Amino acid sequence: xxxxxxxxxxxxxxxxxxxxxxxxxxxxxxxxxxxxxxxxxxxxxxxxxxxxxxxxxxxxxxxxxxxxxxxxxxxxxxxxxxxxxxxxxxxxxxxxxxxxxxxxxxxxxxxxxxxxxxxxxxxxxxxxxxxx
Numbered sequence: 648x649x650x651x652x653x654x655x656x657x658x659x660x661x662x663x664x665x666x667x668x669x670x671x672x673x674x675x676x677x678x679x680x681x682x683x684x685x686x687x688x689x690x691x692x693x694x695x696x697x698x699x700x701x702x703x704x705x706x707x708x709x710x711x712x713x714x715x716x717x718x719x720x721x722x723x724x725x726x727x728x729x730x731x732x733x734x735x736x737x738x739x740x741x742x743x744x745x746x747x748x749x750x751x752x753x754x755x756x757x758x759x760x761x762x763x764x765x766x767x768x769x770x771x772x773x774x775x776x777x778x779x
Contacts, residue, residue: 733773
């Protein structure tokens with residue numbers, strides 16, 4: 648694998664995580680106000696719909712993070728150029744980048760295609776690591 652591509656892919660992933668965390672944090676603060684966000688948080692917040700979507704989108708990203716990171720490491724350690732895995736990583740990152748705004752939009756069925764693209768990306772990475 649090209650070290651340059653691996654570095655960009657991992658940096659892109661880290662950026663996506665930070666965008667998701669930032670969006671979730673800002674939307675939660677806008678939804679529940681400063682009293683809860685600056686307080687002891689002894690009681691769960693009751694976020695509005697947009698903040699709830701941002702939380703679920705973040706959780707969904709973090710559910711797939713271990714697979715993406717493990718596949719990136721396995722691919723990097725293999726030392727092989729694997730175009731199908733590179734395509735998979737690109738699809739994963741692109742799908743995940745589009746997932747957050749699609750989910751936040753609240754439009755029914757809009758987020759599913761982007762989730763599928765990201766999942767296909769993980770599958771292609773797995774195929775690339777195991778079979779090429």
